[in-house]
Amino acid sequence: MATAESAIVDIRGLRKRFGPNEVLKGIDLSVRSGEVIAIIGKSGSGKSTLLRCINGLEVFDAGSLSVGGQALVHGDKAAMRGLRQRVGMIFQGFNLFPHLSVGRNIMLAPTLVKARDRAAATAQARALLARVGLAEKFDAHPDQLSGGQQQRVAIARALAMEPAVLLCDEITSALDPELVGEVLRVVETLALEGMTLLMVTHEMGFARKVSDRLVFMHAGRIHEMGPPEQIFGAPQTVELKQFLSSIHD
Amino acid sequence: MVEFSLWDIVRNLLLAGRWTVVLSLIAFSGGAVVAAALLLARLARLPGADTVVGLYVQLFQGTPLLMQLFLAYFGLALFGMNVSAWVAASVALTLYTSAFLTEIWRGCVNAVPRGQWEASAALAMNLGEQLRHVIAPQALRVAVAPTVGFLVQVVKATALASVIGFVELTKAGTMISNATFRPFAVYACLALMYFGLCYPISAWSRSLERKLSGHR
Amino acid sequence: MIAFDFPAVLAEWPLLARGLGATVALTAVSAPIGVGVGVACAWARLHGPRGLRTAVGIYVELIRNTPFIVQLFFLFFGLPGLGVKLAPEVASLLAMTVNLGAYAAEIVRAGVAATPRGQIEAAHSLALNEWQTYTRVVLPPALKRVWPALVSQIIIVMLGSAVCGQISTPELSYAANLIQSRNFRAFEAFLIAAGIYLLACVALRRLLNWIGPRFIFGR
Numbered sequence: 001m002a003t004a005e006s007a008i009v010d011i012r013g014l015r016k017r018f019g020p021n022e023v024l025k026g027i028d029l030s031v032r033s034g035e036v037i038a039i040i041g042k043s044g045s046g047k048s049t050l051l052r053c054i055n056g057l058e059v060f061d062a063g064s065l066s067v068g069g070q071a072l073v074h075g076d077k078a079a080m081r082g083l084r085q086r087v088g089m090i091f092q093g094f095n096l097f098p099h100l101s102v103g104r105n106i107m108l109a110p111t112l113v114k115a116r117d118r119a120a121a122t123a124q125a126r127a128l129l130a131r132v133g134l135a136e137k138f139d140a141h142p143d144q145l146s147g148g149q150q151q152r153v154a155i156a157r158a159l160a161m162e163p164a165v166l167l168c169d170e171i172t173s174a175l176d177p178e179l180v181g182e183v184l185r186v187v188e189t190l191a192l193e194g195m196t197l198l199m200v201t202h203e204m205g206f207a208r209k210v211s212d213r214l215v216f217m218h219a220g221r222i223h224e225m226g227p228p229e230q231i232f233g234a235p236q237t238v239e240l241k242q243f244l245s246s247i248h249d
Numbered sequence: 250m251v252e253f254s255l256w257d258i259v260r261n262l263l264l265a266g267r268w269t270v271v272l273s274l275i276a277f278s279g280g281a282v283v284a285a286a287l288l289l290a291r292l293a294r295l296p297g298a299d300t301v302v303g304l305y306v307q308l309f310q311g312t313p314l315l316m317q318l319f320l321a322y323f324g325l326a327l328f329g330m331n332v333s334a335w336v337a338a339s340v341a342l343t344l345y346t347s348a349f350l351t352e353i354w355r356g357c358v359n360a361v362p363r364g365q366w367e368a369s370a371a372l373a374m375n376l377g378e379q380l381r382h383v384i385a386p387q388a389l390r391v392a393v394a395p396t397v398g399f400l401v402q403v404v405k406a407t408a409l410a411s412v413i414g415f416v417e418l419t420k421a422g423t424m425i426s427n428a429t430f431r432p433f434a435v436y437a438c439l440a441l442m443y444f445g446l447c448y449p450i451s452a453w454s455r456s457l458e459r460k461l462s463g464h465r
Numbered sequence: 466m467i468a469f470d471f472p473a474v475l476a477e478w479p480l481l482a483r484g485l486g487a488t489v490a491l492t493a494v495s496a497p498i499g500v501g502v503g504v505a506c507a508w509a510r511l512h513g514p515r516g517l518r519t520a521v522g523i524y525v526e527l528i529r530n531t532p533f534i535v536q537l538f539f540l541f542f543g544l545p546g547l548g549v550k551l552a553p554e555v556a557s558l559l560a561m562t563v564n565l566g567a568y569a570a571e572i573v574r575a576g577v578a579a580t581p582r583g584q585i586e587a588a589h590s591l592a593l594n595e596w597q598t599y600t601r602v603v604l605p606p607a608l609k610r611v612w613p614a615l616v617s618q619i620i621i622v623m624l625g626s627a628v629c630g631q632i633s634t635p636e637l638s639y640a641a642n643l644i645q646s647r648n649f650r651a652f653e654a655f656l657i658a659a660g661i662y663l664l665a666c667v668a669l670r671r672l673l674n675w676i677g678p679r680f681i682f683g684r
Contacts, residue, residue, distance in 0.1 A: 055371055077375065084373035095368035099386045108382055109372035154368075161372060311620075311666040313627035315638055316659040323651040327467050401530065408532035412631060419535060426542060433546030436539040440531045447530035 008033040008196055009054060009165060013063035016049055023049050024060070025220035033164070036197045038207035041217035042243060047200040050217070051167045054198070055087045056080050068164060085113060088158035092170040094150045096142040096157070102129070103138040106157045114161070121160075128156040132186050148179030152186055159190075166190065168199040204247060208232055216240050253429040258438055265421030266442060272407045272417060275339050277400055280346025287351040292358065293376060302351065309348030314409050317341045322413045338410035346403055353399060357392040358384060394458035401447045401454070408443070418442060474653045477644045484640030485661055491554075491636060492623040492669070495561035499622070500615065502562065503569020507577050508599055510570070521570065528567030533625045536560050541632045557629035557636075565622045572618060576611035577603055609682040616673045620666050627662070637661060 009031040016024040023046045031037055039047045052058040053065060056072060065072045068086055073079045097105050106125040110116040116124070129135050132152040142150055151171055158166060168187065172180045184206050191197055191210050201207055207214060207228065214231040216224040218239045224231065235241045287305070290298040309317065321341035325332040361384050369383045411420035422439035426432045506521045513521070528536065541556040551559065580603050588598040608615070630639030641658035645651040 057367055057370065081373050081375060084371060089368075089371040091364060091368060091371075093364050095362075095364035097365065097368070097383055099390070109369075109374060112378045112382065113373045157372070308663070311624075311663040312659040313624040313638065313662055315627040315630075316641075316655050316662065319655040320652065320659065323655065327652055405530075405532040408534050409628065411534070412628075419532070419538070422535075423538070423542075431546060433543045436535070436543035440527070440535050440539055443531045443535060444527060448526060451526075451530055 006033070007031060008068055009198070010066045011050075011054075011063070012065075014050070014053060014060050014065060015062035016046075016053060016058060016060045023220055024053070026063070027222060029215065029222065031165075031196060031198065033196055034194045035213065036191045036195075036211045037199070037213050037215060038211040039198065039200045039215045039217060040202070040204070040207065040243070041223075045217040046220045047217050048169050051089075051169050051198060051200055054165075054167055055084055055089050057089075081113070085161055086163055087165045087167060088161055088163035089167045089169065090151070090154050090158055090171045092174050094142075094147070094154045094174075096150055096154060098142050100141075101138070102134070102140050102142065102145070102153050105142070105153060106160045109157070110160050124160055125156070128159050129153070131159075131189075132156045133182070146179060147175045148182045151175065151183045155183075155186055155190075165196045165198065168197065168201070170200050170202065172201070172203060202247070204232075216243065218243075253431060255434060255438075258425055258429065258431070258435055261425050262418060262421055262435075262438055262442055265416060266418050266446070268415070269404065269407050269417040269446070272338060272342065272410060272415070273400070273404045276342035276346045276407070277403050279339070279343035280350055280403070281396075283343065283347035284350035284354060287347065288354050288358070291351075291355065292380065306348045306352050309345055310352070314341070314345055314406055315412060317345055318409055318413050334410065334413050334415035337413055338407075338415045342403065342406060342410070345406065346399075349399060349402070350396065353395050354388070354392055357388045357395070360391050361387045390461055393461060394454050397450060397457060398454040401450050404446050404450070405443065469653055470648075470650050471653050471657065473648045473650050474644055474657050477640075477648075480640045480644060481637065481658070481661065484635065484637035484658075485665065487554075487634065487636040488623065488626055488662075488665070491557055491561060491626050491629070491634075492619070495558055495565055495622065496619045499562045499565025499619075500569050500573075502566030503571075503573045504604065506566065506570035507573040510574055511577060512595065512599070525567045525570050528564055529571070533560065533564055534628045534631070536564060537628060537632065553629070553632045553634040556632060557626065557634045560629075561622050561626060564625070565618065568618045568621075569615060572611050572614045573607065576607035579610060580607060605682040609677070612674075612677045612682070616670055616677075619673065620669055623665065623669060624662060 007030040009029070011027050011029040014024055014027040015022065025046075027046075027050060039050065041047050049058055053060045054067070056074065059074050067083055070079070070083070072083060096102075097108065100108065103122065103125050106128060107118075107121040110121045110124065111118065126135065126138060129138055132155055134149060134152055134156070137145065137149065137153070142153070145153065154171075171187075172183050175183065180203070184203065187197070187199070188206075188210050199207070199211075209228075211228060213225060214228055215222055216231060216239075224235065224237055224240050231240070232244065235244055287298075287302045291302050318338065318341045321344075322332060322334070322337035325337060325340065330336075365383055365387065366379065369379045374383070407417055408419040410417055411423065414420070416424075418439060422435055426435040429435060506525065509517045509521045537556065537560040540551060540560050541553065544551060584602055584606075585598060588602040593602065626636060627638040629636055630642060633639065637658055641654045645654040648654075
């Protein structure tokens with residue numbers, strides 16, 4: 001178990017409600033640097049909300065959250081800007097910028113936020129595109145790419161900021177089945193290279209293969225947590241057993 | 250009795266038409282500047298901006314333009330200013346235009362998917378960078394057609410300035426009609442001149458709409 | 466310091482009330498007829514013979530690209546040149562109806578054009594004729610779809626009716642003008658009139674949004 005000092009993401013007692021609905025009922029989670037965590041559970045269990053709290057897209061109501069030793073303070077714009085340079089996010093809907101080319105999509109944030117000069121940003125963008133297997137698509141536009149290709153560009157765009165942690169919010173759920181593999185392969189490479197990953201996913205086979213730890217969420221709480229062999233092989237609680245049986249078709 | 254030819258009528262109307270064009274351009278450009286400022290205030294979430302701008306829009310959209318023109322004319326005079334029809338008409342039409350344009354543009358910004366805001370925020374961009382590089386380019390594309398379409402409304406609105414004595418197309422038409430005793434011909438020409446000004450703009454707005462929505 | 470004298474204007478409330486009444490009456494008559502014209506034009510554009518379609522197209526474009534005040538002046542000042550003299554109230558009503566009709570034609574046409582193909586196919590397979598299909602199957606959902614736009618347009622026409630005071634129709638802006646010509650309180654008179662128009666807008670919107678689901682297109 002990671003101690004507070006060595007944890008790159010440290011969550012204590014996190015609570016979040018939407019109106020009368022308490023979606024996160026006190027989350028405690030410590031993530032070590034380089035760890036790959038898969039978050040699974042039924043829809044409505046709070047998985048995406050938890051992820052979105054970590055980079056400040058959702059404002060939590062109680063508890064504490066720190067990344068790289070620095071606590072998340074919502075009102076502090078400079079602190080949030082710093083946080084989002086350390087934490088990257090890939091979305092289910094890709095959210096590429098449609099009016100920019102693939103290359104410009106990747107270069108935009110580094111040039112604006114990190115004040116990288118154009119030549120360096122271009123070189124970095126090309127390198128990242130090669131890394132995700134899309135070197136030839138630098139000048140293409142998002143609407144010319146398939147879903148799987150767009151998602152890989154989204155990954156390259158997030159990597160351009162050189163984050164310490166990558167949040168993946170159901171990044172293959174909106175893809176046609178035959179396009180899922182190409183995206184998962186990229187993520188697996190990132191995991192092997194030592195990136196700290198927090199993924200909300202329904203891809204159980206992938207989660208089993210790649211993650212160090214699985215977190216099963218149920219009704220706003222972490223219900224069970226452990227290495228893949230334990231979660232899949234020896235589920236302890238009724239809810240986890242029910243969930244696992246429901247997803248095997 | 251002097252006989253006035255159709256050409257006499259048309260020629261005089263055309264001369265007055267200049268002022269319709271000038272007033273339209275003043276109102277449209279001034280209104281655009283104010284509308285942009287109001288929208289930015291709303292987007293930057295300045296305290297109270299949302300409520301104030303909302304009320305401003307409701308005021309101008311919920312009262313007759315004629316009343317707004319009278320209020321500008323008599324109201325500005327109250328403050329001791331020497332109010333000409335030019336000043337009153339320009340002020341009233343500029344504010345009127347700004348209220349409608351800011352609502353149109355707000356709708357266009359809202360049309361940009363939320364995911365664009367989230368992705369740019371996740372990349373550590375601040376509001377200014379988000380607006381300039383991600384949101385505005387997309388909102389602008391949607392905004393062109395209705396903005397050009399509203400220009401037609403502005404041209405038509407200038408006709409009301411005649412009521413406070415501003416000499417543009419409609420006022421000229423009334424004066425020419427009284428002078429020539431050919432009201433049918435005069436008002437028919439008047440209508441056709443406005444049509445000649447407005448129809449091309451309307452058609453352009455429609456073609457812009459087709460081009461920019463079929464594009465992607 | 467500027468001295469306002471609102472009581473002087475408010476004392477003339479009977480005049481204002483009569484003016485408001487006339488404005489409401491003008492709107493109440495022109496709105497249903499105008500929408501009716503719009504519905505008929507929408508049908509003509511979608512199902513009518515070519516000549517009718519062109520005529521409607523010209524009507525719509527002519528009205529939408531000319532100012533209301535010019536349309537009003539044409540009817541009131543221009544027609545007498547051909548020997549047709551209209552009373553101010555009649556000219557106002559006609560102008561408002563014709564104006565609303567053109568805008569309603571476009572609005573309703575857009576609503577009708579958005580009817581899913583399957584609805585019409587189902588109506589035809591149930592042996593409904595064209596008229597029945599249009600009035601019972603196509604029109605109610607179409608009107609529901611475009612109701613907000615239609616309501617907004619009716620409100621625009623009501624606000625536009627302020628111009629009718631210029632041809633001596635005794636509506637609200639005419640009343641305000643009359644008051645200020647007597648007591649010289651122009652700013653106060655027009656401000657109060659503007660306020661009354663604003664309240665009338667709010668009330669009219671509520672009324673129309675209440676009427677729509679109940680009497681026009683069903684919930």
